[in-house]
Structure formats: structure tokens, C-alpha cells
Amino acid sequence: MALVPLIEYDAASPAVRAVYDDIMATRKVPAVNNFWKALANDPANLARVWADVKSVMGAGALDPLVKELLYVAVSVTNNCEYCIHSHAAAARGKGMTPAMFDELLAVVALANATNRLANGYRIDVDAQFRDPVPR
Amino acid sequence: MALVPLIEYDAASPAVRAVYDDIMATRKVPAVNNFWKALANDPANLARVWADVKSVMGAGALDPLVKELLYVAVSVTNNCEYCIHSHAAAARGKGMTPAMFDELLAVVALANATNRLANGYRIDVDAQFRDPVPR
Amino acid sequence: MALVPLIEYDAASPAVRAVYDDIMATRKVPAVNNFWKALANDPANLARVWADVKSVMGAGALDPLVKELLYVAVSVTNNCEYCIHSHAAAARGKGMTPAMFDELLAVVALANATNRLANGYRIDVDAQFRDPVPR
Amino acid sequence: MALVPLIEYDAASPAVRAVYDDIMATRKVPAVNNFWKALANDPANLARVWADVKSVMGAGALDPLVKELLYVAVSVTNNCEYCIHSHAAAARGKGMTPAMFDELLAVVALANATNRLANGYRIDVDAQFRDPVPR
Amino acid sequence: MALVPLIEYDAASPAVRAVYDDIMATRKVPAVNNFWKALANDPANLARVWADVKSVMGAGALDPLVKELLYVAVSVTNNCEYCIHSHAAAARGKGMTPAMFDELLAVVALANATNRLANGYRIDVDAQFRDPVPR
Amino acid sequence: MALVPLIEYDAASPAVRAVYDDIMATRKVPAVNNFWKALANDPANLARVWADVKSVMGAGALDPLVKELLYVAVSVTNNCEYCIHSHAAAARGKGMTPAMFDELLAVVALANATNRLANGYRIDVDAQFRDPVPR
Numbered sequence: 001m002a003l004v005p006l007i008e009y010d011a012a013s014p015a016v017r018a019v020y021d022d023i024m025a026t027r028k029v030p031a032v033n034n035f036w037k038a039l040a041n042d043p044a045n046l047a048r049v050w051a052d053v054k055s056v057m058g059a060g061a062l063d064p065l066v067k068e069l070l071y072v073a074v075s076v077t078n079n080c081e082y083c084i085h086s087h088a089a090a091a092r093g094k095g096m097t098p099a100m101f102d103e104l105l106a107v108v109a110l111a112n113a114t115n116r117l118a119n120g121y122r123i124d125v126d127a128q129f130r131d132p133v134p135r
Numbered sequence: 136m137a138l139v140p141l142i143e144y145d146a147a148s149p150a151v152r153a154v155y156d157d158i159m160a161t162r163k164v165p166a167v168n169n170f171w172k173a174l175a176n177d178p179a180n181l182a183r184v185w186a187d188v189k190s191v192m193g194a195g196a197l198d199p200l201v202k203e204l205l206y207v208a209v210s211v212t213n214n215c216e217y218c219i220h221s222h223a224a225a226a227r228g229k230g231m232t233p234a235m236f237d238e239l240l241a242v243v244a245l246a247n248a249t250n251r252l253a254n255g256y257r258i259d260v261d262a263q264f265r266d267p268v269p270r
Numbered sequence: 271m272a273l274v275p276l277i278e279y280d281a282a283s284p285a286v287r288a289v290y291d292d293i294m295a296t297r298k299v300p301a302v303n304n305f306w307k308a309l310a311n312d313p314a315n316l317a318r319v320w321a322d323v324k325s326v327m328g329a330g331a332l333d334p335l336v337k338e339l340l341y342v343a344v345s346v347t348n349n350c351e352y353c354i355h356s357h358a359a360a361a362r363g364k365g366m367t368p369a370m371f372d373e374l375l376a377v378v379a380l381a382n383a384t385n386r387l388a389n390g391y392r393i394d395v396d397a398q399f400r401d402p403v404p405r
Numbered sequence: 406m407a408l409v410p411l412i413e414y415d416a417a418s419p420a421v422r423a424v425y426d427d428i429m430a431t432r433k434v435p436a437v438n439n440f441w442k443a444l445a446n447d448p449a450n451l452a453r454v455w456a457d458v459k460s461v462m463g464a465g466a467l468d469p470l471v472k473e474l475l476y477v478a479v480s481v482t483n484n485c486e487y488c489i490h491s492h493a494a495a496a497r498g499k500g501m502t503p504a505m506f507d508e509l510l511a512v513v514a515l516a517n518a519t520n521r522l523a524n525g526y527r528i529d530v531d532a533q534f535r536d537p538v539p540r
Numbered sequence: 541m542a543l544v545p546l547i548e549y550d551a552a553s554p555a556v557r558a559v560y561d562d563i564m565a566t567r568k569v570p571a572v573n574n575f576w577k578a579l580a581n582d583p584a585n586l587a588r589v590w591a592d593v594k595s596v597m598g599a600g601a602l603d604p605l606v607k608e609l610l611y612v613a614v615s616v617t618n619n620c621e622y623c624i625h626s627h628a629a630a631a632r633g634k635g636m637t638p639a640m641f642d643e644l645l646a647v648v649a650l651a652n653a654t655n656r657l658a659n660g661y662r663i664d665v666d667a668q669f670r671d672p673v674p675r
Numbered sequence: 676m677a678l679v680p681l682i683e684y685d686a687a688s689p690a691v692r693a694v695y696d697d698i699m700a701t702r703k704v705p706a707v708n709n710f711w712k713a714l715a716n717d718p719a720n721l722a723r724v725w726a727d728v729k730s731v732m733g734a735g736a737l738d739p740l741v742k743e744l745l746y747v748a749v750s751v752t753n754n755c756e757y758c759i760h761s762h763a764a765a766a767r768g769k770g771m772t773p774a775m776f777d778e779l780l781a782v783v784a785l786a787n788a789t790n791r792l793a794n795g796y797r798i799d800v801d802a803q804f805r806d807p808v809p810r
Contacts, residue, residue: 003257003358003808004368033264035249038256041810042372048730049249049379055723056241061234066201067242070208074246076525077212079349079619082253083246084525085264088543098270098544099196102582105525106191107202109589111209111218112521113514114170114184118217120481120510121173122138122489129168129220133678135233135716138493138673139503176675177507183595184514190588211390214484214754219390223678236678237717240390244383244724251382255346255375257354268543270581273538273628273797274638303804305789308796311540312642318460319649319789325453326781331774336741337782340748344786347752349619352793353786355804368810369736376731377742381749381758384710384724388757391713392678399708399760403408405446405773408662408763408776438669440654443661447777454654454784461646466639471606472647475613479651482617484754487658488651490669503675504601511596512607516614516623519575519589523622526578527543534573534625540638616795624795645795649788656787660751660759660780 006037016040019050026054033086065094072101073108141172151175154185161189168221200229207236208243276307286310289320296324303356335364342371343378411442421445424455431459438491470499477506478513546577556580559590566594573626605634612641613648681712691715694725701729708761740769747776748783 009020009031019040023032039046057067068091075083088101096104144155144166154175158167174181192202203226210218223236231239279290279301289310293302309316327337338361345353358371366374414425414436424445428437444451462472473496480488493506501509549560549571559580563572579586597607608631615623628641636644684695684706694715698707714721732742743766750758763776771779 002259003255003354003371005810033261034258035253038258039252041368042376044730045252045372045376048376048727049252052245052723052727053249055719056238056245060238061232062204062238062242066204067238069197069201069205070239070242071246072525073205073208074212074243075250076521077209078247078250079520079524080250080253081527082258082260083250084527084543085260087246088268089264092268097196098268098581101543102585103191103195103197103202104205105522106582106585106588107197107205108209108525109518109521110187110191111206111222112213113518114188115210115213115215115218115484116481116514116517117174117180117184117510118170118215119484120138120477120489120513122486123169123173123217124137125217125220126168129224133227133233135680138490138506140675176503177511179595180507180511183511183592187588187592190584207390211386214385214389216392219392219678233679233716237720240387241717241720241723243390244386247386248379248383250349251346251379252375254349255342255354255378257351270545272799273624273641273795275540303801304798305793308798309792311638312646314460315642315646315792318457318646319792322453322457322785323789325449326778326785330778331772332744332778332782336744337778339737339741339745340779340782341786343745343748344752344783345790347749348787348790350790350793352798352800353790355800357786358808359804362808367736368808373731373735373737373742374745377737377745378749380727380731381746381762382753384728385750385753385755385758387714387720387724388710388755390678393709393713393757394677395757395760396708399764403767403773405410407664408660408759409773438666439663440658443663444657446773447781450657450777450781453781454657457650458654461643461650465643466637467609467643467647471609472643474602474606474610475644475647476651478610478613479617479648480655482614483652483655485655485658487663487665488655490665492651493673494669497673502601503673508596508600508602508607509610512602512610513614515592515596516611516627517618519593520615520618520620520623522579522585522589523575523620525543528574528578528622529542530622530625531573534629538632538638612795616791619790619794621797624797645792648795649791652791653784653788655754656751656784657780659754660747660783662756662759 002034002038004038004041006034007040008037012040013043015043016046019043019046022054023050035082035086065091065096068094069096069100069104073104076105076108077112137169137173139173139176141169142175143172147175148178150178151181154178154181157189158185170217170221200226200231203229204231204235204239208239211240211243212247272304272308274308274311276304277310278307282310283313285313286316289313289316292324293320305352305356335361335366338364339366339370339374343374346375346378347382407439407443409443409446411439412445413442417445418448420448421451424448424451427459428455440487440491470496470501473499474501474505474509478509481510481513482517542574542578544578544581546574547580548577552580553583555583556586559583559586562594563590575622575626605631605636608634609636609640609644613644616645616648617652677709677713679713679716681709682715683712687715688718690718691721694718694721697729698725710757710761740766740771743769744771744775744779748779751780751783752787 020032071087155167206222290302338357341357425437476492560572608627611627695707743762746762
């Protein structure tokens with residue numbers, strides 16, 4: 001029950017098609033998923049978000065699979081149904097096994113629990129954790 | 136400004152000391168951090184939470200460093216000051232470089248952004264993401 | 271799959287009808303939406319919430335459309351499906367164009383992202399932002 | 406570092422003083438706490454919020470102590486420092502023992518954990534939980 | 541649309557069956573609900589979460605019904621559909637009346653509102669709330 | 676207690692200085708605030724986030740002041756202390772009066788409350804809100 005129509009490739013403007021083409025080429029997929037078809041209602045935002053995703057999720061200091069796992073962990077914490085499904089699929093495509101997904105959820109559950117214990121007891125940060133971190 | 140006194144080792148009951156000893160031995164640290172000293176006001180919860188942490192964060196399908204990164208990602212999303220500091224320190228102890236921390240935050244920020252785009256536009260999950268995942 | 275039955279006008283008590291009547295008169299609509307029909311199971315809460323909505327969302331220092339936009343921004347951040355749909359409709363009724371909705375979501379996404387960067391890096395508030403604000 | 410000055414009784418308008426007087430009389434306290442002194446910058450909101458608090462938190466189907474515990478549970482989940490401190494104090498005033506506070510936090514932690522397991526696995530609600538609830 | 545298959549009793553391993561048996565015996569129910577059937581894909585997590593639930597939600601300083609109410613309050617704040625349905629059902633089984641549920645939601649709504657007022661105005665915690673709490 | 680050092684202009688690389696220069700020129704301010712000095716530890720993210728902020732927060736279908744109000748509303752909902760202070764200051768610079776800030780917080784509080792009522796009662800979206808929205 002999307003609040004906006006999904007823009008299919010054939011009906012897209014040249015600017016939107018250019019983003020779709022880059023998504024498909026970068027990800028080696030034959031079509032873009034609904035997220036992009038919804039964002040295409042706002043071509044400037046489509047281009048901006050895709051540029052961010054391409055830049056942030058690509059190769060870097062962290063493994064691409066690890067980045068997808070982080071994405072799933074945030075999406076589960078926020079309860080974004082669409083994002084859980086799409087990024088779990090992306091993570092599986094990059095090698096996430098069922099056992100890895102199970103462990104991810106166990107960590108996310110534990111972190112959400114202990115976050116509330118630390119906040120609820122208002123525990124002061126230990127001095128050694130406050131030390132400046134050299135760069 | 137903790138809501139509870141911190142229970143130091145010397146003042147702890149034998150049951151609490153046993154948990155402290157296991158934490159120090161498992162983590163190879165000379166003392167437990169404030170989180171555990173606060174939880175020790177409720178020895179049953181202290182033992183339970185430590186058992187969970189020991190079980191979930193140990194070796195498994197995911198690398199221990201990856202688990203710490205996931206912990207930080209959740210803690211940043213929830214804004215748990217104590218947990219960000221303590222788990223960022225744990226992650227550094229397991230090899231997280233400054234560049235990895237920067238990338239982690241970039242992923243967390245991006246995921247928090249796109250979570251709201253997907254939820255705000257109420258985007259329907261693509262059929263291919265809904266397919267049963269074989270185990 | 272509401273947890274409570276929806277109370278229709280014909281089945282409502284006089285006290286509930288009085289609130290329904292005021293909602294319909296104030297909003298110039300021929301019927302109340304499901305939110306109120308669910309709240310009507312608790313007439314005291316129905317009256318209280320409607321009084322708050324009527325008081326807060328009416329004319330004041332902020333334009334009524336701006337208030338609806340703020341409502342949508344909060345509802346998207348919290349992922350309240352019902353509230354996104356109902357307040358997006360209310361905002362459209364007060365003049366929100368598709369371009370305004372798109373921009374709203376872009377701002378909400380950006381704010382959710384930078385909130386995590388500021389919290390994740392634990393950035394100290396600049397002195398000039400802490401200055402007392404004259405009233 | 407409040408964003409607004411705190412309005413003390415002596416400097417308050419008659420309308421604000423009337424609310425302060427009612428708070429002090431209802432709660433049998435010699436002064437109002439900072440929350441109300443901050444809200445007093447917006448007298449209409451002060452009156453509205455106090456009316457809501459007085460109405461919701463008073464005697465009803467739930468014990469006043471239980472209501473305070475619920476308030477603390479929500480505040481811990483949302484990490485509202487002010488609210489945790491002020492409502493934990495209110496709960497202690499109504500009989501919350503240290504053991505009750507510890508258990509409350511254990512429940513809040515557990516619920517925050519299992520909320521993410523249910524959302525992360527996208528578990529379908531059982532048919533028997535969806536049955537209409539007779540009123 | 542669960543991301544994992546539900547493990548029915550007949551198809552479960554002995555280790556999983558042992559947990560199911562304990563859940564059914566403890567709760568006096570003829571079958572386990574979907575939450576456990578989903579968790580059973582990760583038997584270690586199933587055993588751990590059930591041990592936590594059994595330990596935390598049982599008899600203690602707080603009444604079991606109060607604990608279920610707290611669970612619902614957290615689940616509503618986080619918008620966990622599964623948890624709201626399942627724990628509201630559990631609470632009804634322990635004596636929650638419709639009026640109690642209505643009041644619970646009114647308190648949860650109020651706390652979520654005032655949490656934002658306190659955080660938005662950045663109200664400083666009163667000195668008397670910061671006093672150490674004797675144990 | 677930032678987790679990273681703040682990069683001052685004099686110590687910044689040419690790439691970072693170029694972003695700082697653009698921020699100062701665009702905003703007509705003599706220095707950048709701490710948010711940017713922290714992000715500068717990751718020059719690629721600094722450039723990306725600034726490009727997003729410049730693009731999203733500039734002139735468009737929504738008034739720049741309205742965008743700042745939306746930013747504050749999200750930041751209050753998420754409890755980002757840094758963002759509340761910095762964007763409240765930005766909003767004041769664009770014309771937000773104290774009365775407007777008060778009303779904003781009243782709307783944010785109300786939306787956070789009714790979000791939980793709608794989610795807690797699991798209220799179904801009305802058919803008329805689900806109608807496709809023409810573009």
C-alpha cells in the first residue's frame with residue numbers, strides 16, 4: 001500500500017533511467033527493486049540516495065558483507081520491514097548463512113536489552129573508556 | 136549519576152565475585168567495568184546477563200569483531216552513551232581501526248535514513264524478497 | 271486486526287457521540303476515522319485525546335499545515351503506519367503537495383542519519399548553542 | 406542546560422501559579438519540580454499536560470504504583486534521563502522497592518530483546534492471538 | 541511472511557522438544573506459539589531466550605500480571621506487532637481487563653509525550669532526584 | 676567527550692578546508708560547528724554529508740524554516756542532544772520564535788502519544804486513507 005506509485009523503467013525519465021542503469025550495472029541485477037521505484041517520484045532524492053548507498057556500501061575498511069549485516073541490525077532495531085527483507089536478501093547474496101543471520105539477531109537482541117539496563121540504571125561511563133582515542 | 140551504588144569486588148558477595156571472576160578470566164582483564172558493578176545489585180540478573188553475553192558474543196558463525204561492530208551499531212541507533220563507549224572500546228581491542236569505526240557510523244547513518252524513506256513511502260516488499268529462504 | 275472493536279456512531283453512548291459530533295463539526299467531515307472509533311472504547315481517553323488534538327493542532331504560532339507536516343515527520347520516524355496514512359491525508363487536505371511530501375521525507379531521512387552521526391561520535395555541544403535563549 | 410528558563414513560583418503569572426498550586430496540593434509536595442517550571446514557559450501547554458497527568462495517573466483500574474512502573478518502563482526504553490529519575494522517584498514514593506526496580510529493568514531489557522527477535526524474524530501473529538477480544 | 545520456517549513439534553530435534561515441553565508445562569498450554577517455533581531454527585538461542593523468559597517473568601518482587609503489563613508497554617512503545625498481540629493475550633490470561641488495557645495505553649501514550657517534552661526542552665534533573673538511593 | 680578529536684581549520688587538509696569553506700560561505704558564518712569538525716576525521720563522509728545537507732535543506736517546495744522545524748522534531752523524537760541544540764539554533768536564526776518552539780514541542784509530544792495509541796490498539800487504516808494519491 002505504497003503512498004506513491006512505483007515508477008517502472010519504461011515510464012521513467014532519462015534522468016531516472018540513468019540512475020536505474022547504474023544500480024543495475026553496479027549490482028549486476030536485471031531490474032531495480034521497489035525502493036528505487038518509489039524514490040523515483042523525487043528524481044533528485046533518488047540520485048542523492050543512490051550516490052550515498054553506492055559510496056557507503058562499496059569496498060572500504062569494512063567487508064561489504066559486514067556492512068550489510070550492520071544494515072540489517074539497524075533495520076531490525078528500528079523495525080523497518082522493507083529494509084529487513086531487502087538487506088537480508090542482499091546479505092545472503094554476499095554470503096550470509098542462516099547461522100550468521102541467527103547470530104546477528106541474537107546480538108541485536110542482546111544489545112537492545114543491555115542498552116536499556118545501562119540507560120535504566122544510568123551507569124556512568126568508566127574513566128578508561130573516556131580516554132581520548134589516538135588516530 | 137547512577138541510580139544504584141556500584142558494587143566493588145571487595146564488597147561483593149561470593150555469588151557476585153564468582154561472576155566477576157569469570158568475566159575477568161574470560162576477557163583477560165584485571166577488573167570488571169561499571170556495567171557489571173551496577174548489575175551486581177541484582178545478583179540473579181548479573182548472572183543471567185553475563186551468561187547471555189558470554190554465550191552470544193563468543194566464537195560462532197560470526198567473527199567476534201563483527202559482533203562488537205553490530206553491538207555498536209545498535210547502541211548508536213538507540214543512543215546508549217554507556218554502550219557506545221564500552222563496546223567501541225571492546226571493538227578497538229578486537230581490531231577495529233578508526234577507519235572501520237568511521238565506516239560503521241556511515242552505514243548506521245545511511246540505514247537510519249533509508250529506514251525512514253521505506254517506512255515513510257510505505258513501500259511494499261518485492262515478491263522476490265518474500266520467497267521462503269531455504270535452510 | 272484491531273485489538274478493540276470500532277465503535278460506530280449509531281452504537282455510541284451520548285458522551286462518545288458528543289465527541290464525534292465535535293470532531294465532525296471542527297473538521298467539517300461527515301464521519302470520524304477509525305482512530306476515534308477505537309479510542310471510544312475508553313470514553314474518558316477519547317475526550318482527553320480529542321481535547322488535546324483540538325487544542326494543539328489548531329491555529330497558533332505555527333501554520334496548521336506545518337503542524338501536520340511535523341506530525342508526519344514524527345510518525346515516519348516512529349514508523350506508525352496508521353498515523354502516516356491519516357496525517358499525510360490531513361496534510362494533503364491542508365495543501366501539502368507531492369513535492370512537499372517528498373522534501374519532508376528527505377529531511378526526515380537526513381535528520382535520522384545525522385542524529386546517529388552526532389550521537390555515535392558523541393560530539394560535544396558547541397558553547398554558542400548552549401547560551402541561554404532570551405524569551 | 407535547559408533550552409528555556411525555569412519559571413519559579415514567585416515569578417509566575419496567576420494562571421501558572423494556579424497550576425503549580427494544584428500540582429502541589431494533589432501531590433502533597435512543597436514545590437513543583439523542574440519539568441513543570443520548564444513547561445510554564447508555555448502556560449497553555451502546562452495546563453494541558455498537567456490536566457492529562459492528573460487524569461491519567463490517578464486512581465482507576467490500575468494501581469497508581471503500577472502506572473508509575475509503566476511510566477519508568479517507557480522512559481527507560483526511550484532513554485529519557487529526566488523522566489527516569491523523576492518517575493523512579495515517584496515510584497519509590499508509592500512503594501517501589503529496590504528489588505521491584507531491578508525486576509522492572511530486567512523485564513524492560515527482556516522485552517526490548519524479544520521485540521527485536523520477533524521483528525527480525527518477521528514472525529506471523531498466531532491465529533489465536535488475532536481473535537477478537539470481547540468487551 | 542516469516543523469514544524462517546516454523547519448526548513444529550513433530551519435526552523438532554530432541555533438544556528443541558525439551559524446550560517446547562518445558563514451555564508447555566510451565567505455561568500449562570497445549571502447544572507453543574510461533575515465537576518459539578521461529579526461534580527453534582537456532583536451538584541455542586531458543587534455550588537461552590526461554591531460560592531468560594522463565595526466569596524473569598516468574599514470581600518475584602513484582603506480580604506476574606504487572607510484568608506482562610510492563611512487557612506490553614515496552615512492545616507498544618517499540619511497535620512490535622507480534623509482541624503486542626502475544627503479551628496482551630498473556631496479560632488477559634493473568635487478569636488484565638479491558639479497562640486495565642485502556643489505562644495502560646493511556647499511560648504509555650502520556651509517557652511517550654512527556655519524554656519528548658523533557659528531552660526537547662533539555663530539562664535538568666532536579667537535585668532531589670539525583671540523591672543516592674539507599675539500598 | 677567526543678570519541679574523535681575535532682579537526683580545526685588550521686590543522687585541516689585541503690580537501691577538508693574546501694568543505695569548511697563552502698559551509699561557511701553557504702551559511703554566512705565565520706566558523707564551522709563541532710559536528711563538521713568531528714566528521715572531518717572521515718573526509719569522504721564529511722563531503723558526502725555536507726553535500727546532502729546543502730541539497731536537502733536549501734530552497735525547494737518547503738520553506739527553509741519549516742525544514743529546520745522538521746529537523747528539530749525528528750531530533751527531539753530520537754533524543755539527539757547535539758542536534759536539538761544545533762538545529763534549534765538554526766531555526767531561531769531563520770525566524771523561529773519561542774512560541775513557535777513551544778508549539779513544535781507540543782505537536783511532537785502529541786504525535787508521539789497518538790502514535791502509541793494507534794499502534795497499541797493496532798487500528799486498521801481507513802479505506803479512504805489507502806486510496807492511491809494522484810501525482
